Structure formats: C-alpha cells, structure tokens
Amino acid sequence: xxxxxxxxxxxxxxxxxxxxxxxxxxxxxxxxxxxxxxxxxxxxxxxxxxxxxxxxxxxxxxxxxxx
Numbered sequence: 212x213x214x215x216x217x218x219x220x221x222x223x224x225x226x227x228x229x230x231x232x233x234x235x236x237x238x239x240x241x242x243x244x245x246x247x248x249x250x251x252x253x254x255x256x257x258x259x260x261x262x263x264x265x266x267x268x269x270x271x272x273x274x275x276x277x278x
Contacts, residue, residue, distance in 0.1 A: 212252050213276060215242055223247065223256075225272035232274070242274065249274045 223230040232244035242249045250265035254273040263270040
C-alpha cells in the first residue's frame with residue numbers, strides 16, 4: 212500500500228516517461244492527483260472509460276513515491 216499524504220509529490224509513469232504529480236486527496240482505497248485517480252494498493256491508474264484499474268484489469272500508468 213502506498214503511504215502518501217495530501218500535498219506530497221509522486222511520480223506517474225506513463226509510456227515509460229515520468230511525470231511529477233501532487234497528491235490532492237487520499238482515501239482508504241485511492242490516491243487522487245488532480246484529475247487522475249490511482250489504486251492505493253497497487254499504484255495503478257483507475258480510468259473506467261479506458262477499462263484501467265488494479266489487477267486483474269491492467270493499466271496504462273501507475274504512480275510511485277520514488278523520485
């Protein structure tokens with residue numbers, strides 16, 4: 212489980228490219244960074260329109276707390 216706080220910087224990896232984001236909201240199950248929502252357990256981006264989500268769905272991006 213990713214342990215992050217609102218205001219913390221995280222790195223989104225999409226297509227192998229890093230993108231710095233700021234955490235705007237943390238719930239029991241998700242981490243929000245502006246318009247992007249990620250699964251707190253796996254870091255996988257959740258996007259219902261693209262059918263992205265935590266395993267077993269698969270995703271096109273994920274976040275990490277590493278710089």
